[in-house]
Amino acid sequence: MIIDTHSHLYLEDFNDDILQVIERSKKAGVEKIVLPNIDDNSLAKMHNLLSLDPKLFYPCIGLHPTSVKENYKEKLDNIFSDLNDDYIAIGETGIDLYWDKTFFKEQQRAFEFQIEIALKHILPVIIHSRNSLEETFEIVFPYSQKGLKAVFHCFPGNYEDAKKIVDKGFYIGIGGVVTFKNSGLHDVVKKIPINNILLETDAPFLAPVPYRGRRNEPAYLETIVQKIEEITGLSSENIKEITSKNAIKFFNFKL
Numbered sequence: 001m002i003i004d005t006h007s008h009l010y011l012e013d014f015n016d017d018i019l020q021v022i023e024r025s026k027k028a029g030v031e032k033i034v035l036p037n038i039d040d041n042s043l044a045k046m047h048n049l050l051s052l053d054p055k056l057f058y059p060c061i062g063l064h065p066t067s068v069k070e071n072y073k074e075k076l077d078n079i080f081s082d083l084n085d086d087y088i089a090i091g092e093t094g095i096d097l098y099w100d101k102t103f104f105k106e107q108q109r110a111f112e113f114q115i116e117i118a119l120k121h122i123l124p125v126i127i128h129s130r131n132s133l134e135e136t137f138e139i140v141f142p143y144s145q146k147g148l149k150a151v152f153h154c155f156p157g158n159y160e161d162a163k164k165i166v167d168k169g170f171y172i173g174i175g176g177v178v179t180f181k182n183s184g185l186h187d188v189v190k191k192i193p194i195n196n197i198l199l200e201t202d203a204p205f206l207a208p209v210p211y212r213g214r215r216n217e218p219a220y221l222e223t224i225v226q227k228i229e230e231i232t233g234l235s236s237e238n239i240k241e242i243t244s245k246n247a248i249k250f251f252n253f254k255l
């Protein structure tokens with residue numbers, strides 16, 4: 001079994017062939033797919049997808065940092081008015097300084113707000129930290145003492161950064177980027193404990209080699225596992241088993 005801990009299969013990219021994408025996922029052994037939310041528009045799309053296969057998909061609730069603008073409070077209120085027991089995590093949230101720095105302050109506030117909700121409802125947090133690892137650390141690290149569970153999805157740093165995350169008891173999300181040349185993730189995957197790794201695709205984005213540049217999908221997790229096998233020397237069966245256990249521990253899936 002494999003678990004895709006980060007997939008946006010409710011996006012338009014999959015409108016034409018979602019059933020085939022689901023079928024290929026299952027054939028590849030993907031038994032659970034976690035769906036992080038983006039904004040107030042994507043929630044309805046996510047719920048449409050959930051109804052297709054409620055045992056495969058697990059929804060999350062949150063506001064993505066690139067969707068944080070001057071009206072973020074209103075958006076957060078809109079989104080979190082839907083908070084209920086079906087959601088297994090808060091996310092994705094965090095800070096993105098790659099696309100736009102205009103709303104940095106607002107992103108920080110929206111991030112803190114969502115961490116507080118996670119703590120209150122005892123939910124894990126999915127963190128996006130593109131070009132903002134230091135800024136993200138500053139906000140989230142103090143929360144490790146309060147028992148927060150968090151994953152740095154699509155981890156963008158080096159081994160030193162990864163070590164800081166692991167030392168706080170947090171998780172590292174590894175996906176297609178690990179197959180890219182010079183990604184810097186080789187060292188990370190080799191040296192950090194496999195017990196701190198969650199597998200993800202971030203579909204439709206960041207397809208692994210040899211599909212790089214094309215639409216990503218959960219079935220490609222197989223390629224990511226192969227790369228981790230190459231780097232760590234662990235068998236792919238072992239990698240799948242351990243990372244699935246990690247995901248089950250992290251998300252506490254309701255069966």
Ligand SMILES: [Zn+2]
Nearest residue numbers: 006036092202
């Ligand atoms: Zn994402």
